[in-house]
Amino acid sequence: MLTAVVMLLQVYAQDNQLTATVAQLDKAKTVKDYQALATKFASAANTQKTNWLPFYYAAYCNARIGFMLEDDGERVEPFANDAETYGKQAEALLKGSTDKHQQAELYAVLFMVYRSRVFINPMTYGREYGIRSQQYLDKAAQLDPQNPRVLYLQSWVKYYTPKMWGGDKEKAKTLATEALSKLQAQTATGEQPHWGKAESEEILAKYNR
Amino acid sequence: MKPIVLLLSIWSLCLSATAQISISGQVSSQQGLAIAGASVSIKGATAGATTDSSGHFHFTTKLTGKQVLRASSIGYKKQEQDILIADSGITVDIILPANHQTLGEVVISAGAFEASDKAKGASLTPMDAMTVAGNGGDIANSLRSLPGAQQVGEREGLFVRGGTSEEAKQFVDGTLLKNPNYSSVPGVLQPARINPFLFKGVLFSTGGYSAQYGQAMSSALILETMDLPDESSASLHLFPTSSGLGFQKLANNKQSSYGLNVNYGNQAAYNSIVKQRPDYFLGPEYGNAEANYRVKTSKTGMLKIYVNASLSNIGLRNPDVDSMALKSAFKLNSSNVYTNISYREMLGKDWKLQAGAAYSYNQDKIGLQLQDGAHQPVYLAGAPYAWKNRDMNTTTNFAQGRVVLSRLFSRNQALHIGAEHFYAEDRYHSGDSLYPLTDQLTAGFVEGDIYLANNLMARVGVRGEHSTLLKKSTVAPRASLAYRFGDGGQLNLAYGIFYQKPENQFLYQQRDLRFSKATHYLVNYTKKAGNRLLRLEAYYKRYAELPKTIPFVNSNGSGDAKGIELFWRDKRSIKNLDYWISYTYLDTKRDYLNYPYALQPYYATPHTASVAVKRYFENINLNVNLVYNFATGRPYYDIRSPQGNEHTQVFDHGTTRAYHNINLSGAYLFNLFKGKWKHPGFGGIGFGVNNILGTRQIFNYQYSYNGMNKIPVIPTAARSFYLGVFMSFGIDRTEDFINDNL
Structure with a gap:
């Protein structure tokens, strides 16, 4: 009886801790912030080996660092490697799950994971990982077309792709706006994924400039 | 108890x-x-x-x-x-916890430029090398915009750090690529025989390279071919001087692939529009067919077979240097077959086997003729005219086998043990005389890459060679050190001895020659960060036993070379723009051939610089490459022997004007049949102009027999142009271009 209570308390504490770390993620800005959070999520993943969320967040933080280091190709690879490791572990945990929303969240992050690899050197890594990342985003959009993070990433692709190859800044604006309105309808706290506001706003700010 | x-x-x-x-x-x-x-x-x-x-x-x-x-x-x-x-x-x-500040393993990199499909940040990729404007599809040519190489416009190949193009060799998957370019024509740069898109890795070593390679005194260009393609594809190109088509078929199980490419070009039509200085009476005509088969023999094993057959036919007339009323005609019919087989496999977890074999056959039929104004042959007795009517025929059979066994250790450490054998049979006919040469050259090597301390890696090796033709053996030690600083900068040192057999032209006359020898010492600093790359290198080289032709053919030549080189690449500062700057300082003298004493050789100049710029114009879907090459003037000499064949004297000398050259190339890309066809394709319009400004370029001067007349060696036309289309189906390469520019 007592052991059961202790275990319950432990789980409760762990959940609380995860929520607290996710709250910190909402305020993260620099590579250093994300790096510290990646370590925290990684150790959370080590203690809660069956919960996909810490793995998801560890993958996300590392992939986000990859995006932030776009202009510094030499540094991207170790983060992309970690992002892939955690991403794959999260994927294994969600295997067989019927929750389309969760799967869409993960595929959106897997898009970022593989896209970050492109930044190592687009000339050499672009072909393989560009195609692979897009497949994940398409899958995510299929599962949950209204997911604000999927919408934001679609907007990101439209914004940064040259026009000739399907880029469309207007469409990017529409998608980012849509992502924002969906985010406003969502609770912006808790441990479930809710990031994307600052990122969508950044695209809109760039568009308006 | x-x-x-x-x-x-x-x-x-x-x-x-x-x-x-x-x-x-x-x-x-x-x-x-x-x-x-x-x-x-x-x-x-x-x-x-x-x-x-x-x-x-x-x-x-x-x-x-x-x-x-x-x-x-x-x-x-x-x-x-x-x-x-x-x-x-x-x-x-x-x-x-992982430490993302560390930069992977230390990489031995003194003397080397690596362009790999694994390149990060501002490191070179094969594509970077192949898109240098004006390279004409020749990797060696595009590497002339990197430090260490000289701008020698009248001849193909790489002239590296005071060395001739014969001292720079190309290797494909470990074995020697005997004839990388179409056979030489005096004063006219000849194109490469092999499609540059075959390679996924290019290592251009300008000195101090590994004991795994030999018979190249100055430079080794180490090329690695691609494995299986990602998808099946077909391609087509139409340009005024060359057209071709090809395909690559990937098996359904993705374990093997085969492909075929055919190219043909005759420049006669182009030359009728863009006037050439030489009077071409044949071609220039080039044709080649290449086939490949690649198969995964196991999870870690790979077998690749490549065959290339090519021919060229060229005939041209130039004013004769000894008599302005006469013309000297040169005609070449050349055919070549090249085969490369390579195999690699892991033997257990720690052992790797690499084996390769190469075979090449080459025939050059050259006809020289002295002609009058109506292009009729003229036969005059006595020097210098007697030898201006001649037929020469050279055939070469070359075969090589090579095996390397490597024991792999953690952190990229390894021990390599290898052996190779070269068989070369040359038959040179001139008039009624036959000069046969057969050589069996055997080489063995051992080399280890080891960490001496945490950030200090060493490569130590030794190579032994024996030639049956020269009846001589050599032992060549090589060593390289790489130390990495905390900020990611790396300091590299290298030392090595490099031997090379004298060229056949000397061996035909005299077999009792020694291996030529070069000793390299170099120091290098490289730093890569933030999509920028800085590389500084200084070196000293000593040459010994170079071939001399006076008073008779011997191996008593010598020389040295020293220099400083700089390379800077920046992909970051300006969005969508990538540029590099290279500068080469070279101070070299050689006492070789018929030089009476040590002279700065005719192909070497103190200062060489290049700026290469690549820019993608997103809105109009246009890629533009620009390169500016600069070199100070090259020396030229009138060297003759006043009394017969004894000692020579420099009767006249000078320096050519400085060399300026700007090449522009670009491609406008578009989708083909998008959405309408099962296999979407992409196409492009490619264009280029070499020497846009039409700057007068003089490479050298040729003296008449009596030294009374000299004529400049200049490009065949002030400018050269190309415009054409290329298409590719099957592989949707649009992603490449998107990703290149995101």
């Missing part, structure tokens, strides 16, 4: 007081992966161990009580953990 029991128990007490206590455990990463080779020790004590391949460690200590256990491994942050050592021993598991 009692005292004995007491004694025994005291004995056991003493034992326990000095007993070794066992400490064991496992080191793993945050991802739960075992870390092999991590060092674990007790702080302030010598006790410690290194983890095995499963991350486990075990050691014993006399220490007890509260201690600090520390663990470290490359790529991870150091970790310290408080432990309490119990008498019964303890088990401790340690988790090391």
